[in-house]
Amino acid sequence: MWKWTRPDNIQLLILDGDTLEEEFLTYPYSKDGKIIKKIIVTKTDKLISYENSIMYFDLYDLIQEVMEKEKCESYSIISISKDILFLKSMIEYHIGTILVGNLIHDFLKNIPDYDVLTIKQIVEVLNYDRKGYCAEIFATYESSKKTMSLLFCNESITLADGSERVVDLYFGGRYYANKHMYILNDPLSHIVKQFKSRYVKVVDLFFDLACRYIAQIENVDSFTYIPLKPADIKEGKFDRFNNLKLIGLKKENMQLDTFLRCIKDFSQKGNDLYVRREIVKGAFEVIKDVENKTIVIIDDVFSTGSTILEAVKILYEAGAKKVIAVLLSVNQLTESSIKYKNLKCNICGSNMKLRMNKSSGQLFFGCENYQEHENGKSSTIDLLSGMDTLKEINKLEVVDIVDLQDEF
Ligand SMILES: [Zn+2]
Numbered sequence: 001m002w003k004w005t006r007p008d009n010i011q012l013l014i015l016d017g018d019t020l021e022e023e024f025l026t027y028p029y030s031k032d033g034k035i036i037k038k039i040i041v042t043k044t045d046k047l048i049s050y051e052n053s054i055m056y057f058d059l060y061d062l063i064q065e066v067m068e069k070e071k072c073e074s075y076s077i078i079s080i081s082k083d084i085l086f087l088k089s090m091i092e093y094h095i096g097t098i099l100v101g102n103l104i105h106d107f108l109k110n111i112p113d114y115d116v117l118t119i120k121q122i123v124e125v126l127n128y129d130r131k132g133y134c135a136e137i138f139a140t141y142e143s144s145k146k147t148m149s150l151l152f153c154n155e156s157i158t159l160a161d162g163s164e165r166v167v168d169l170y171f172g173g174r175y176y177a178n179k180h181m182y183i184l185n186d187p188l189s190h191i192v193k194q195f196k197s198r199y200v201k202v203v204d205l206f207f208d209l210a211c212r213y214i215a216q217i218e219n220v221d222s223f224t225y226i227p228l229k230p231a232d233i234k235e236g237k238f239d240r241f242n243n244l245k246l247i248g249l250k251k252e253n254m255q256l257d258t259f260l261r262c263i264k265d266f267s268q269k270g271n272d273l274y275v276r277r278e279i280v281k282g283a284f285e286v287i288k289d290v291e292n293k294t295i296v297i298i299d300d301v302f303s304t305g306s307t308i309l310e311a312v313k314i315l316y317e318a319g320a321k322k323v324i325a326v327l328l329s330v331n332q333l334t335e336s337s338i339k340y341k342n343l344k345c346n347i348c349g350s351n352m353k354l355r356m357n358k359s360s361g362q363l364f365f366g367c368e369n370y371q372e373h374e375n376g377k378s379s380t381i382d383l384l385s386g387m388d389t390l391k392e393i394n395k396l397e398v399v400d401i402v403d404l405q406d407e408f
Pocket residue numbers: 345346347348349350367368369370373379
């Protein structure tokens with residue numbers, strides 16, 4: 001999914017000349033049969049021989065210059081690079097991003113719109129034949145699309161005996177926490193929050209599909225989940241994973257099984273990575289035989305990964321052969337200097353937010369008072385048109401560059 005780009009409006013590609021190979025820089029990218037204009041940007045003067053190359057010192061100034069010169073909006077620009085930090089800045093300026101290469105664990109906080117390996121895949125993205133990350137697609141369209149992907153990376157963990165193991169991590173998409181106000185209107189984030197307290201069909205569909213996918217590529221023996229904490233059980237908190245139906249998985253005679261029990265209450269809110277890892281130590285115990293088994297474990301949000309990695313660790317320590325983690329989403333760091341504008345209700349003028357229709361599960365934008373508005377439904381906006389409008393009103397504005405040169 002493009003977070004800030006309006007796919008029908010793609011006008012310009014910004015290619016990072018300092019990290020992409022020549023074949024990526026010279027390829028004639030097209031959309032619906034029409035060549036898309038491209039600009040090669042570089043911090044060195046090595047690439048100046050390329051047609052349409054620009055040298056830059058400051059990315060923000062560069063984007064301003066390009067937008068003005070090419071008469072296009074930030075939502076019409078896609079940036080392509082092998083450097084996640086280059087793309088991180090692009091995300092901050094509300095520009096679309098394609099990473100060429102594999103994601104690595106250290107950069108999970110700034111996931112680009114797409115990660116690809118080949119030119120062919122870039123062309124698929126530009127023509128919307130590759131739709132994006134699986135859970136984001138489910139959250140937005142309420143159904144699967146042909147070409148969805150899971151984000152993948154792996155992490156090594158050290159067991160109590162000092163030996164090292166690798167865990168494969170699969171993610172459904174990006175999650176933006178409440179404090180990142182400017183991306184509050186994100187469908188997957190909204191759904192992740194709903195899932196904490198009630199059954200959400202698209203979450204069920206996501207885990208069902210993701211688990212069956214892993215079962216096709218690995219010899220999985222069992223599927224399990226992160227269990228509720230003792231205090232949550234006492235309070236009667238919604239047991240979200242045990243309420244999943246996982247219909248496709250059941251048809252193939254597989255289901256979620258309980259392998260872990262949580263034996264202490266812990267809170268990870270507001271703690272840093274080190275504290276989180278310490279706090280979660282000893283939180284789980286293995287209650288079933290896992291000896292020599294390949295186990296898939298599921299959870300909803302990966303932030304520092306402390307909870308899921310602790311669970312994986314004790315499964316390995318109890319003798320599991322291989323443990324694979326599937327997470328609905330991964331928490332993003334989304335700083336931006338661009339002021340975020342919300343949709344406004346055309347009746348009362350207050351901010352509109354994403355809401356979920358309780359019976360259909362459909363997402364829509366509505367203000368706080370939408371139910372009291374006389375013309376009820378006409379005061380709400382459907383999800384896709386709302387997201388499209390948000391991209392437009394939150395584009396990067398071109399500022400007039402003041403000439404600061406004086407006589408010196
Ligand atoms: Zn209103």
